[in-house]
Amino acid sequence: MTEILNWDHTMIDVTNLDEAMNYFNSKGFEFTPGGNHEYWGTKNALDYFGLNYIELLTVANKEKARVFPYQNNSGIYDAVEDYFAGIQRITTIAIRTNNIEKTHSRLEELGLDVGNITNGKRVDPTGKLIQWKSFYVNSELVNFLPAPFFIQWGSDDNQRHENLEKQGLIKSHPAGDLFVKQAIFNVVDPKEAAKQWSAILQTEVHNEGDSYILNISDKQLVFTFGKENRLVKLVFHGAKLPAKLQFGQINFELLNEK
Known part of the structure; x- marks a missing residue:
C-alpha cells in the first residue's frame, strides 16, 4: 500500500480550556469540547476545517498528568510541561497516515x-468512543524544534468526513469559510529544519526568499528565521474579514483569500 501523508491537526497548549474556547469562539471560531484522555490526564476542545482540525x-x-513518561508521549508531555509552566502556545502538528506501520x-x-505504535482512545461528550493508532518521535529536530507525531484513524477519510458532518463537527464558521493554509515555523536554521521535515514527510x-516551504496536499509548512524554534502561527484563508488574533503565544492570521 502506498504511504499517503496529510496534515491531520494542530495541537495547541492552553492553561484554561474554557477561557481559550471563549476567546476564539468570540472571534468567529466554533470550538467544542472533545473529551478526556484518561491515561495522560488531559482534555481537549476541537474545531474542524474539513478533516484538518x-x-x-x-x-x-x-496527578495523572505529572507521572506519564516523555518516551512514546513526547507531544503530550510537552503540552503538560507548558500547562504547569503557565505557557500557552502551539506545540506541533499531527500527520495522518494511511499505513502507520510503514511510516x-x-x-x-x-x-x-520513534516511540511504539499505541492504541489511543477518548470518550467524547456524547459518550461516543473515539479510537486511533499513533506514535510520537522521541528525537527533537534541529535546534530542539519539536517533531510532528503520527496518527491513523479507525476509518478512512471519506467515512470520517461523513461521520463528522453528521455529528455537526464539520460546519461553517461565523468568521467565514475558514481553512488552515499555512503553519509558520520560526527557527534559527530554517534551511536545515525544512530539510529534516522534507525527509520525514517525503x-x-x-x-x-528567506523562507523554505513544504507543500503537503493543499497546505504549506513555512520555515523562516526566528529564535523561538517553534511553530508560532497558523494562517487561515477564507475569512470574511482579515484579522490577527493572539492568545498567549498563540497567533492566528485570518486572510480573506480563497
Whole structure:
C-alpha cells in the first residue's frame, strides 16, 4: 500500500480550556469540547476545517498528568510541561497516515528515535468512543524544534468526513469559510529544519526568499528565521474579514483569500 501523508491537526497548549474556547469562539471560531484522555490526564476542545482540525489541549487531572513518561508521549508531555509552566502556545502538528506501520518503519530507517505504535482512545461528550493508532518521535529536530507525531484513524477519510458532518463537527464558521493554509515555523536554521521535515514527510523543499516551504496536499509548512524554534502561527484563508488574533503565544492570521 502506498504511504499517503496529510496534515491531520494542530495541537495547541492552553492553561484554561474554557477561557481559550471563549476567546476564539468570540472571534468567529466554533470550538467544542472533545473529551478526556484518561491515561495522560488531559482534555481537549476541537474545531474542524474539513478533516484538518485544531486541538486545544489542557490538563484535566494533575496527578495523572505529572507521572506519564516523555518516551512514546513526547507531544503530550510537552503540552503538560507548558500547562504547569503557565505557557500557552502551539506545540506541533499531527500527520495522518494511511499505513502507520510503514511510516513508523521508514522513520526508524531515517535514524529517528520513534516511540511504539499505541492504541489511543477518548470518550467524547456524547459518550461516543473515539479510537486511533499513533506514535510520537522521541528525537527533537534541529535546534530542539519539536517533531510532528503520527496518527491513523479507525476509518478512512471519506467515512470520517461523513461521520463528522453528521455529528455537526464539520460546519461553517461565523468568521467565514475558514481553512488552515499555512503553519509558520520560526527557527534559527530554517534551511536545515525544512530539510529534516522534507525527509520525514517525503516532500520537496521550495525556497522563496528567506523562507523554505513544504507543500503537503493543499497546505504549506513555512520555515523562516526566528529564535523561538517553534511553530508560532497558523494562517487561515477564507475569512470574511482579515484579522490577527493572539492568545498567549498563540497567533492566528485570518486572510480573506480563497
